[in-house]
Amino acid sequence: MPELPEVESVVRAQRQWLVGRRFVDFVSHWPRNAAPSAAAVREALVGRMVADVWRRAKYIVVTLAEDEAARPGSSRRPEASAGSRSASNSGRRSAQQSAGYLLIHLRMSGRLEWFTLPKGDGATAAKWPAGSPAHVRAEFEFDNGGRLLFCDARKFGRIAWTRDLTSVTAHLGVEPLDDEFRPAMLRELLQSRSRALKPLLLDQSLVAGIGNIYADEALHRAGLHPLTPSDRVEPEAVKRLCSAIRAVLRDAIRRNGTSFDWVYPSGTMQDHLRVYGRTGAACRACGSAIVALRVGQRGTHICPRCQPLPRGRAAEGRALRSGSARV
DNA sequence: TGGTATGTTCCAAA
DNA sequence: TTTTGGAACATACC
Structure with a gap:
């Protein structure tokens, strides 16, 4: 999701439960998706306290507090005492004081779910009671007995521990909700290459965090066709696109995201999408039927009236080559 | 049965 | 060099 x-x-949602908690165990049921290895992740986590939980692009970042007193072998603190919020602020910025970072990428179908085993029967993931979460790929166990499950039907999700956060995030582009993401910056990104707009928006090394749903939504809000060559977008349209991206992301966050099928049930943004998944339905702006096409191997939804394909050989050539001419 | 799926990464080809 | 397409990852749903 x-x-x-x-x-x-x-x-x-997870920050309030995790900050101040201490890892007591990590178990992977799909070790191939743990980096550098499931054993290394376990070694890095056990005994560590969570200083902060935040986000970079589509990564969930858990900052681990550096406090040697609490490594395995020493006594466990009974309850998370102070330090949650204050620790979080420093933990996010000063890498030197951190014991590294746990990174979780949900990819296509990952989700996090708390689960408490029934007491006393020594149940393990191998023999959990009926009604337990499905597709459990990893378990994080905490000092309060809580168990955070990483569930992932498609097994695309990734769990990684690293001491050097930038080794993982160096390739990521600008955060679209950061202050520095302004029309001038977006214009430079668009002008510096000639690519169809939508694949460019999905490129995490340019703008980080946009996926298929919000790319479609932002382009519709901006009145731009997904195949528009990036270097042919007029300054006024760049402005519209910049604010459309920020607006749709903020809007979606306010509604806790978009719920899709069985994977992510908690958001309500799906009721407010303008084009994504609305093939054949009426455009909320002009009433035309929403059309589905294929752009860069991704399902794409547009209003043909609100998002006309700019005239010109470059755009038409791309449309034909990408197979989007159908429908 | 086949086509689809919110993501990322690799390779080949244009 | 840049851009694009295809496949791969692995599974579930329609």
Whole structure:
């Protein structure tokens, strides 16, 4: 269920439960998706306290507090005492004081779910009671007995521990909700290459966090066709696109994201989408039927009236080559 | 049965 | 060099 707003919603929901908690165990049921290895992640986590939970692009970032007193072998603190909020602020910025970072990427179908085993029967993931969460790929166990499950039907999700956060995030582009993301910056990104707009918006190394749903939504709000060559977008349209991106992401965060099928049930943005998944329905702006096409191998939804394809050989050539000419 | 799916990464081809 | 397409990852749903 992962795009920026959904990940942000998860982060906000989990932060209050996680900050100040201490890891007592980590178990992977799909070790291939743990980096550098499931054993290394376990070694890095056990005994560590969570200093902060935040987001970079579509990554959930858990900052681990550096306090040697609490490593395995020493006594466990009974309850998380102070330090949650104050620790979080420093933990986010000063890498030197952190014991590294746990990174979780949900990819296509990952989700986090709290689960408490029935007491006393020594149940394990292998023999959980009926009604337990499905597709559990990893378990994080905490000092209060809580168990955070990483569930992921498609097994695309990733769990990683790193001491050097930038080694993982260096390739990521600007956060679209950051102050620095302004029309001038977007214009430079668009002008510096000649690509169809939608694939460009999905490129995490340029703008980080936008996925298929919100790319479609932002382009519709801006009145731009997804195949528009990036270097042919007029300054006024760049402005519209910039605010459309920010507006749709903020809007979605406010509604806790978009709920899709069985994967992510908690948001309400799906009731307010203007084009994504609305093939054949009436455009909320002009009443025309929403049309589905294929752009860069991704399902794409547009209003043909609100988002006309700009005239010109470049755009038409791209449309034909990408197979989007149908429908 | 086949086509689809919110993501990322790799490779080949244009 | 840049951009695009395809496949791969693995599973569930319609």
